[in-house]
Amino acid sequence: MKITFYNTLGRKKEDFIPLKGNEVRIYTCGPTVYNYAHIGNFRAYIFMDNLRRTLKYNGYQVKHVMNITDVGHLESDADEGEDKMIKAAKREKKDPYAIADFYTKAFFKDIQSLNIEVPEIIAKATEHIPEMQKMVEEILANGYAYETSKGIYFDISKLDQYPILSNRKMDEQIAGARVEVDPEKRNPYDFAIWIKADKNHIMKWESPWGLSYPGWHLECSAMSRKYLGDEFDIHTGGIDHIPTHHENEIAQSKGATGKIPARFWMHSEFLLIDGGKMSKSLNNTYTLENLKEKGIEPLAFKLFCYAANYRTKLNFTFEGALAAQKSLNRLREGYLKQKQGNTKVEEKELEEYKVKFLEAINDDLNIPQAMGIVWEIIRKTEKSKDYATLLEQFDQVLGLDLVHAEEYLKTQNAEVVMDEEVKQLVEKRDQARKEKNWALSDEIRDLLQQKGYVVKDTKEGTMIEKA
Numbered sequence: 001m002k003i004t005f006y007n008t009l010g011r012k013k014e015d016f017i018p019l020k021g022n023e024v025r026i027y028t029c030g031p032t033v034y035n036y037a038h039i040g041n042f043r044a045y046i047f048m049d050n051l052r053r054t055l056k057y058n059g060y061q062v063k064h065v066m067n068i069t070d071v072g073h074l075e076s077d078a079d080e081g082e083d084k085m086i087k088a089a090k091r092e093k094k095d096p097y098a099i100a101d102f103y104t105k106a107f108f109k110d111i112q113s114l115n116i117e118v119p120e121i122i123a124k125a126t127e128h129i130p131e132m133q134k135m136v137e138e139i140l141a142n143g144y145a146y147e148t149s150k151g152i153y154f155d156i157s158k159l160d161q162y163p164i165l166s167n168r169k170m171d172e173q174i175a176g177a178r179v180e181v182d183p184e185k186r187n188p189y190d191f192a193i194w195i196k197a198d199k200n201h202i203m204k205w206e207s208p209w210g211l212s213y214p215g216w217h218l219e220c221s222a223m224s225r226k227y228l229g230d231e232f233d234i235h236t237g238g239i240d241h242i243p244t245h246h247e248n249e250i251a252q253s254k255g256a257t258g259k260i261p262a263r264f265w266m267h268s269e270f271l272l273i274d275g276g277k278m279s280k281s282l283n284n285t286y287t288l289e290n291l292k293e294k295g296i297e298p299l300a301f302k303l304f305c306y307a308a309n310y311r312t313k314l315n316f317t318f319e320g321a322l323a324a325q326k327s328l329n330r331l332r333e334g335y336l337k338q339k340q341g342n343t344k345v346e347e348k349e350l351e352e353y354k355v356k357f358l359e360a361i362n363d364d365l366n367i368p369q370a371m372g373i374v375w376e377i378i379r380k381t382e383k384s385k386d387y388a389t390l391l392e393q394f395d396q397v398l399g400l401d402l403v404h405a406e407e408y409l410k411t412q413n414a415e416v417v418m419d420e421e422v423k424q425l426v427e428k429r430d431q432a433r434k435e436k437n438w439a440l441s442d443e444i445r446d447l448l449q450q451k452g453y454v455v456k457d458t459k460e461g462t463m464i465e466k467a
Helices: 039-057 084-092 095-114 131-142 217-228 239-257 288-293 298-305 319-337 347-362 367-378 385-398 402-413 419-432 438-449
Strands: 004-007 012-015 023-028 061-068 121-124 146-149 151-154 191-196 212-213 232-238 262-268 271-273 315-316 453-458 462-467
Touching: 023 084, 039 061, 039 084, 039 232, 039 262, 039 271, 039 288, 039 298, 039 347, 084 095, 095 298, 121 217, 121 402, 131 146, 131 151, 131 191, 131 212, 131 217, 131 239, 151 239, 191 217, 191 239, 212 217, 217 232, 232 239, 239 262, 288 298, 298 315, 298 319, 315 319, 319 347, 319 367, 319 385, 319 402, 347 367, 347 385, 347 438, 367 385, 385 402, 385 438, 419 438, 419 453, 419 462, 438 453
Parallel strands: 023 061, 023 232, 061 121, 232 262, 271 315
Antiparallel strands: 004 012, 146 151, 151 191, 191 212, 453 462
16 A cells, blocks of 8 residues: 655655655654753654554655754754753763763653653764764865855855755745854855854864864764665654754755755654744743653643644644543553453454545555544444454554553552551641641652652642652
């Protein structure tokens, strides 16, 4: 059965056929590991997960690379402001490598809790500096870049078309430079691919141009090329990557190889928060841990994301996420009921469901439609192990971990047994919080943790869990 994906490059749905036999080569823009990833980030990785699972479900072999940006990335995607890694190092008074290691581990722990498959190759930027330097040398040798006192700039006037993904007019295009506007630039829209470091810059490497560091856009071009070749099948990322980061990736690759690196460019839309933009200033950049504090599992957030196609804006509210948690539990209960059923289902009916599900996911990852098919099976009054097996098969794409449904439900329903001493400590802490005696409240929290209990403060009151 054919697969169609929306290709940002052509601005339309196109039939997908791998460039090389049965193997699909994918590159995904990964996290900048200077802080915890937020739920907006994870919507993009859930889309990534659905994509690779759908391809595997169709019988393709997947070779998938995701980068880890552990060498600076300025605060905006246009590479303006303070370096994120250095800012985090100042904030936490730690070495930037220690910062990167801590938040990389936190990211993969979150990925695991969402039951997201880890790409076959994880490429850290700091481990690929030689490949980046080599690419800069090639771009220079091909006449697509030039040196200034501040760095190496890509000369966009050498390209036949720029921008190519965003379809924006040149005067709307944001210069993707990692440094302030350089008067030595030939064109205001030229962007830095290699930056000469000042003496106070922490992360820098020896190079033909002195102590310096790579432009953010360069790392993805160099690493995708190393592992996937000059041309590969699919490049994914968030919609925010289109106007600058991905435009500049394409430019760099054309400067080095003369080719657009990926045939398909696929982007997930924004996750809105209460109808508006996610913003640190609004204090609404929620993490998975924030959701857990409200009684919302990571997998419930994954199910919440299935309410809309990946190319459609999705509005997050805690009410909606709590509803998704209830739906997830109903889904688990429904699956278990089917698993206990004894009705025999005709093969023809099972095949019809398989075809409908495949048609849905192969139509640009129409997960909402696929979930409609799942719920139709869950609601069947005649219960059958055949339906349960079918749901398990569909879950190879959805990744909701239905085979462990019983364990999740037991964990959720398990009541925390507290002895009288612990109950009194909880009551004493609640009273301290009412009186705004935060020192005593924290002291009791620490004592409860020593006794093996995790304390969570929510709008609904204090929640106590076994550690």
